[in-house]
Amino acid sequence: MLRWILMLPTLPPEHALDSLHRAFVERVAALGFAGDIDTSYATRLTLATDNSAFQTLPAGVFFPRDEADIVRVASALAEPAFHAIYLAPRGGGTSTIGCSLTAGFVLDCSRHMNRIVSIDPDAREVVVQPGVVLDQLNAALAEHDLFFAPNVAPSSRATLGGMANTDGCGKGSRIYGKTSDHVLATRVVLTDGAAHVIDSREGAPAPDARIAAINDRVKSIIDDNRGEIARVFPDLSRYLSGYNLAQAVDAKGHCHLNKLIGGSEGTLALVSELTLKLTPIPNTTVLYALRYDSFDAALRDAERLVEYDPSAIESVDEKVMGLARDNPIYERVRDMIENADGSTPGAVNLVEFAGRDALPEGANRLDAALNNDEGGATGHYRAESAERRAALWDLRKGGVGLLGSTPGAKKPLPFVEDTVVDPRVLADYVADFRAILDEYGVAYGMFGHIDVGCLHVRPALDLTDPADERIMREITTRVRHLAESYGGLLWNEHGKGYRSEYNRPFFGEPLYGALGDIKRAFDPRNQLNPGKIVALEPERVPIAAMDAPTRGTFDRQIPSDERTAFPGAMQCNGNGACFDYDPAHVMCPSYRATRDRLHSPKGRASAMREWLRQLAATGQTTADLVPAESPLWLRAARDLGAAPTDPEADFSHQVWQAMDGCLSCRACATQCPIRVDVPTFKSEFLALYHGRYARPPVDYALAGLETGAVWAAKLPGLANTALRVPALRRILADKLGLVDPPALSRPSLPAWLKQYPAYRYTPDGWALMDDRERQRTVFVVQDAFTSFFDAPVAIAVVELIAALGYRPQVVPFSASGKPLHVKGFLPEFERTANRHARVVEAVAEHGRPLVGIEPSVTLALDTDYRQAIGRALPVQPFEQWLAAALGEQAPSVVADASPTYRLFNHCTARTESSASSRAWRDAFEHLGLVLETGDVGCCGMSGAYGHEARHRDTSQAIFELSWAETLAASTPQPLVPGYSCRSQIARFQQKTAQHPAQVLLAALRA
């Protein structure tokens, strides 16, 4: 059949700003805004979603550097010309119900305003900017033996500004309370264009005139509505966020505006600084895992368990337990949760007691009761060590990810995720809740903070189906009625967001009017996150409601085949795990270095999704765009001297920018709870994009890297001398876009093998071997990086295999195609992969182990090859073979076992295979050597990314963030299995890092 090959059409970025919004941006800039202002379509799209089902495109984003910047934005809002402009503040963007989504501007405090201003351990107080992440704060407080007690599950990226404005809380809230219970004072910027202090502590300076006036107004609103407040506000420990009228004025008549700011979802004030109360870290903790036959039995036991006064009771239902069984997480908890007959229990309650220096007495009482078989549990485990407790909590925390990664188009969605009822009626309530969900035939899993009656449920829906959008709203409305019939609430933990429509019926007219008066007192022109919580001018901005456009509304415009072909881009649910602040974690290095959310897996998935949608709108699909094939040299010649592209002219250029920033480190493919695999769709996009648009010259240089290295290695001296000539280095950088090219090894591995022909594999040599020799053979599959640029490492591996009594046989070099895949030369990659597969599979037929040295290349032979040629090559990482081989030998202690070592493992090795670090540790242990392992992030090189001139600075920033300090602080000698990582150390620290095989070999020879 004739197949038309079409060219990628121009996709003009949609939704250009109107003149008023453009004028506002210009005005803020003219006022001296020092942060970043971004109105690009790609960035707006990235911030058009959070973890909720909804999608709303903002007009643009302000990233303030400090409070003065927020004042600049607010004073522009105060100018009459801009009274129609509105904005929503944003932190980590982890809201599950669209709290920070807006069609106005976004004020994102997470990029620059993330400084811990001061810590006063004696007063147990800390002052933070609003963009500080919860884990970041607690890491800084740990040395003072203090912590910020309110907890939210996404603590690696949720900010204190966001927590304060949703009144966030989670595990432990029954004894520690919510965020608003720990906010002592705030600095806020109001739409009058000025900064104010809200501090109602005793002895605090008198408030300024504006805050005093708001105090008076709030008191009178509350005085006028006391009866209704007492009648409507429920008597629950979690209480009610947005706006907490019941606690805003105390018994003495003092007004506490921070109780109103708590949970106000950015509708009252822009918080620019918070003073927070701190709590001593409990140092004695025990966690019980109680097993039950059913979730119902677990819930019914909650009432009894609360009487022991634990710090937390959390529950996991049979669905989550079932999913966990097939997940690696299960191995870590199996012996703690399984029934005696090896079956998985129907549900588990995790009951934690935490104290200072001694356990609370309730722990002993529970212990006694469990030993007497009191209560509904069928068995229990008492976890004392931090490691065991963490494993159990990981099972509970992993619930959302386990549910989210289930196959199929229906995905769990958080819209009735945080209802609360009195824990004493929870079991009956859940039975009724389940009946509603069963009526709609939706799948779901349940877990939650059952000590406070808060239940987490994410029913699975496919919002690309309009019927499921309707079901989402219907279920929400029915669950709202159900919760209220049990004296509970629909919204308890995650804010109101698009569920604000239920405020009016819940509160009734008088109190809804009071909410409007509160809003007016702070924000009379309705410019802060309008439509959330209360709608002052519904005709201008209506109340945020469940029938707002969802992500599905847009996704259904993409043909279903296309959606299936790009699962990574489609399935990102915006939970934000890829915004993890911790530089020791591997995902996502490009985000962490740039603090630009477009340069995260979520940003890339959002851009790709929209690109597919726009492409579909032109009547084309990616299948139509398969580029015509032509030789690489011809394409390189065509692309030479191509004019620079204008990102504003074609949305495809913005998507390219997002993809180009990706290091293809693959951390997202394993660490994202949904396994959003950016490198795969990045390669596919690049292949299609460059079917029309020119490639940068460096792409062609990298495409030829593997074969080029073979040729250059024939005259390494000449090549190295040339690469040292400054003029040539300048030309490489300026014209080719290649910096700091590494020197070739002298000799390379193939050259060294000429002196040791016994180590070279040839079919003839194999034919001459006897059976004994064959049984000792281990094949080494070469990679271009170690063979040509770091041959001492490859040689050490070969010699180590020999020193252990095996016969190394180095397979002739054949290109793996890894750089081709990274750069999206997909047809060439497929051909190279097939060639390499023929070489490797011919050797594999001999039935002996094949090992690869460079982690990223070895793992690509599995993942990338599966996708390109439909099968993985049977090459295992060297350390896995090594640990297994040593395991078969008697332990031998080397002469000098005194030094200890620290493994700085390659991030791909760590994430793709959790066994890698363990294998190295086991190998060292076998020889009586101590190898410490620990977390370290990405080194910033990732293949050749760091050698591309346009990525050099980001590459260095990643190295400084994740590696430089940890290396400097490492007393044990660092050992570095990754070639990329060793070359980063060489270029930024001028040091030669050793590979673990080199140390093992030296130890054996000593």
Ligand SMILES: Cc1cc2nc3c(=O)[nH]c(=O)nc-3n(C[C@H](O)[C@H](O)[C@H](O)COP(=O)(O)OP(=O)(O)OC[C@H]3O[C@@H](n4cnc5c(N)ncnc54)[C@H](O)[C@@H]3O)c2cc1C
């Ligand atoms: C997987 C998952 C699990 C979750 N579990 C919990 C949980 O256990 N407990 C819990 O409480 N929540 C939970 N949440 C919800 C969410 O994490 C919390 O609401 C969190 O407090 C939001 O913080 P953020 O920085 O992401 O805020 P955002 O989502 O960015 O913003 C939240 C609200 O705060 C406002 N805001 C942000 N910064 C400012 C500022 N400087 N000034 C004024 N207003 C501001 C925004 O306008 C918005 O209305 C969960 C979310 C996910 C994805």
Ligand code: SF4
């Ligand atoms: S890419 Fe993964 S981790 Fe990041 S927001 Fe999407 S689903 Fe979450």
Ligand code: SF4
């Ligand atoms: S491959 Fe690495 S750099 Fe690219 S999006 Fe995933 S985690 Fe980020």
